[in-house]
Amino acid sequence: MRITAIETLYLAGGITVHAGPIQWLWVRIHTEDGLYGLGETYPHPASEEAIIHSRLAPRLLGQDAGRIEGLWASMFDAVSYSGWAGAEMRAISAVDTALWDLKGKALGVPVYELLGGATRDRIRTYNTCYDHISFLDEPVRLAESLLESGIRAMKIWPFDPVAKITGGNYITPEQIREGIRPLRLIKEKFGDSMEVAMEFHGYWNLPCAMQMARACEPYSPMWLEEMLGQDNMAAYRELASSTPLPLTISERLMTAWQYRELLAGGAARVVMPDVAWCGGLTQAKKIADMGAVHYLPVAPHNCGGPVLHAATMHLAAAVPNLYIAESVRRHYADEYTPIVGPLDAPQDGFFDLPRGPGLGLDLLPAVLERGDLVRRRTA
Ligand SMILES: [Mg+2]
Numbered sequence: 046m047r048i049t050a051i052e053t054l055y056l057a058g059g060i061t062v063h064a065g066p067i068q069w070l071w072v073r074i075h076t077e078d079g080l081y082g083l084g085e086t087y088p089h090p091a092s093e094e095a096i097i098h099s100r101l102a103p104r105l106l107g108q109d110a111g112r113i114e115g116l117w118a119s120m121f122d123a124v125s126y127s128g129w130a131g132a133e134m135r136a137i138s139a140v141d142t143a144l145w146d147l148k149g150k151a152l153g154v155p156v157y158e159l160l161g162g163a164t165r166d167r168i169r170t171y172n173t174c175y176d177h178i179s180f181l182d183e184p185v186r187l188a189e190s191l192l193e194s195g196i197r198a199m200k201i202w203p204f205d206p207v208a209k210i211t212g213g214n215y216i217t218p219e220q221i222r223e224g225i226r227p228l229r230l231i232k233e234k235f236g237d238s239m240e241v242a243m244e245f246h247g248y249w250n251l252p253c254a255m256q257m258a259r260a261c262e263p264y265s266p267m268w269l270e271e272m273l274g275q276d277n278m279a280a281y282r283e284l285a286s287s288t289p290l291p292l293t294i295s296e297r298l299m300t301a302w303q304y305r306e307l308l309a310g311g312a313a314r315v316v317m318p319d320v321a322w323c324g325g326l327t328q329a330k331k332i333a334d335m336g337a338v339h340y341l342p343v344a345p346h347n348c349g350g351p352v353l354h355a356a357t358m359h360l361a362a363a364v365p366n367l368y369i370a371e372s373v374r375r376h377y378a379d380e381y382t383p384i385v386g387p388l389d390a391p392q393d394g395f396f397d398l399p400r401g402p403g404l405g406l407d408l409l410p411a412v413l414e415r416g417d418l419v420r421r422r423t424a
Pocket residue numbers: 244246270271295296
């Protein structure tokens with residue numbers, strides 16, 4: 046199964062999603078058998094495309110596509126000396142995901158079978174609330190609407206507007222009360238029926254994070270996500286020691302080596318790799334397994350494009366230590382459809398096991414015909 050061509054594709058005009066236009070980069074790895082595998086990363090396609098064609102393609106062309114671990118090591122070698130924790134690792138993530146898809150297609154099995162087989166019959170999910178209903182304005186109506194579709198866990202980021210005002214440098218008692226309001230209203234109305242994860246996007250300093258964590262404690266959120274940036278694990282340990290609530294960081298760490306440092310520090314209670322950023326399924330599986338060794342669950346980050354969504358579901362099907370998988374109702378119900386066609390929605394808060402072969406989805410012909418398609422091929 047020799048690799049004959051590496052192709053990248055993205056839409057210059059982007060796809061309009063909840064937060065505005067976004068550009069997902071897709072990579073297709075072609076082989077002499079006429080098969081191809083599909084991978085994805087984001088959000089800077091021109092940079093990721095450049096790395097794929099200039100640095101990774103020479104390591105891939107002519108090689109056996111089935112030797113995924115060996116190709117990962119070779120790709121890492123091609124970029125590691127000049128620094129890899131950016132577009133380089135996102136590019137590797139997309140190629141690696143495509144290689145798993147390709148291998149699944151070649152063997153006629155879903156990718157989760159290659160990862161060791163399913164460890165569950167269905168995948169529990171929470172909704173990240175980029176919804177038509179605002180969690181700031183109508184938190185109770187939003188929670189109610191999720192409960193009506195069987196979803197019993199949700200993620201919100203109500204402190205972000207305050208961070209925009211104060212730069213994350215201070216927070217007043219009034220702002221804490223305002224930030225906590227959606228969490229308080231949801232928990233007062235629905236109690237244990239709806240779990241709520243709190244996301245902070247790394248906007249805050251340590252004393253603010255400690256104050257907000259204390260304010261969240263009476264409402265027992267599922268976790269507190271990325272209260273600080275991810276670059277100072279000592280600060281995270283101090284934050285973790287100040288609150289009984291579980292912390293998670295997060296999708297911006299890359300490779301098993303960066304997660305090793307996180308886990309060794311004991312600050313995170315939930316492990317949250319993004320398959321499209323952390324080094325693909327090859328690294329995500331190792332990261333999940335390292336979490337298991339530390340008696341920690343994994344809750345994979347899944348807030349990108351449709352191929353990431355599929356890859357995340359295969360990972361979630363396979364890893365024994367899954368906590369819960371992220372998904373965005375607006376994505377699978379609506380925004381992914383013009384790209385890959387209709388996808389499964391969760392039933393009673395659970396996704397069915399993904400189908401194969403491979404990742405089990407492909408770009409629609411209409412995507413390839415779009416006038417703003419940027420397509421580049423190295424053979
Ligand atoms: Mg996050």
